[in-house]
Amino acid sequence: MTEAEKARAATIFDVARLAGVSHQTVSRVLNDLPNVRPATRDRVEAAIRQLRYVPSQAARALVTRRSRTLGLIMTGAPDFGPSATALHFNEAAREARYAVIMASLLETDAASLRSAAELLVRQNVEAVVLIAARRSAVDAVQGIELGVPLVAVASQGAAMTHRVSLDQFEGARRATSHLVELGHRDIRHIAGPGDSLDAAERIRGWRAVLGANGLVAREPLVGDWSPASGYRLGRELATDASCTAVFVANDQMALGVIHALADAGRAVPGDVSVVGFDDIPEAEHFAPPLTTVRQEFDLLGRDALATVLGLLGDEEAADPPLRAPALVERASTAAPRSATDPAGALVLPVASTKAPRGERDPAGGPSR
The missing domain is CATH 1.10.260.40 (lambda repressor-like DNA-binding domains)
Structure with missing residues (x-):
């Protein structure tokens, strides 16, 4: 250079x-x-x-007087995780006596993001927070100098100077480890969109656990976060008799998978165990109730605000912790009935070390 x-x-x-x-x-x-x-x-x-x-x-032109106003940009569809994070960021800002001006964008091209950010700066915000679900949104803001701090709420794959996130890799690792502990050996994955930072980290966690246990990671099936895409891909999985478990990258797609398996005459969890991700409010009311990975979006929103407030001070603030999501065990997962190894020998399910059915905290003990 x-x-x-x-x-x-x-x-x-x-x-x-x-x-x-x-x-x-x-x-x-x-x-x-x-x-x-x-x-x-x-x-x-x-x-x-x-x-x-x-x-x-x-x-x-960066002003030193305090407007006590922050800018928040949301990109992409109003999915549960980003929407919940934005809600809790707004609530935390209100408690800290800050106003929040929001801009929501379906498109994540550089011109749209730059325009939205500059509009917020012209309204005298002290910082801008970007909730970025897709890599293209993060790439679009690289190199933009606004004169105010820019904080991204984005997954570990985002190369941003100021970033907060939940540990998507660890969440996926816990979901997949749960299925391995139950004795499953053919664990498929239905991933989110290819441009999704969270989806990429969840694939990485799934692959890591399978590799560590000497299991084959078949090519993930790719959905778009919607129940309809989960249903379509679930119908495809239902034709594969060797598949006894599937880790689905979000709860909405998991709902579609369970529906598809039921329509194909395959019982959950009797024939196929299903694990989701996010723990949306409806997850415990699925039929059967969904084993999933709970993300603390309230803490993520508050971490984003804490990062902003640290940057607005004269002293450097410590980075917020990378919070690990917790596995929530419900009725959609169980040990496989039986499986055979490539030589044809009967393989008994591995004894599970999990707590009685219910939730368990990140340390592995039951939380309720």
């Missing part, structure tokens, strides 16, 4: 990280405002020179 390219790539947040200060302190130095210690000002100016940083108009 040339020196000119480095200059174009550097942002106000790069300067802040190098100097060990907040972005607002950098803004004070850029605007020659008071209340900056001489030693701090020297560090900031040295970082600016080292990075060859040329501030944008937005960075120079």
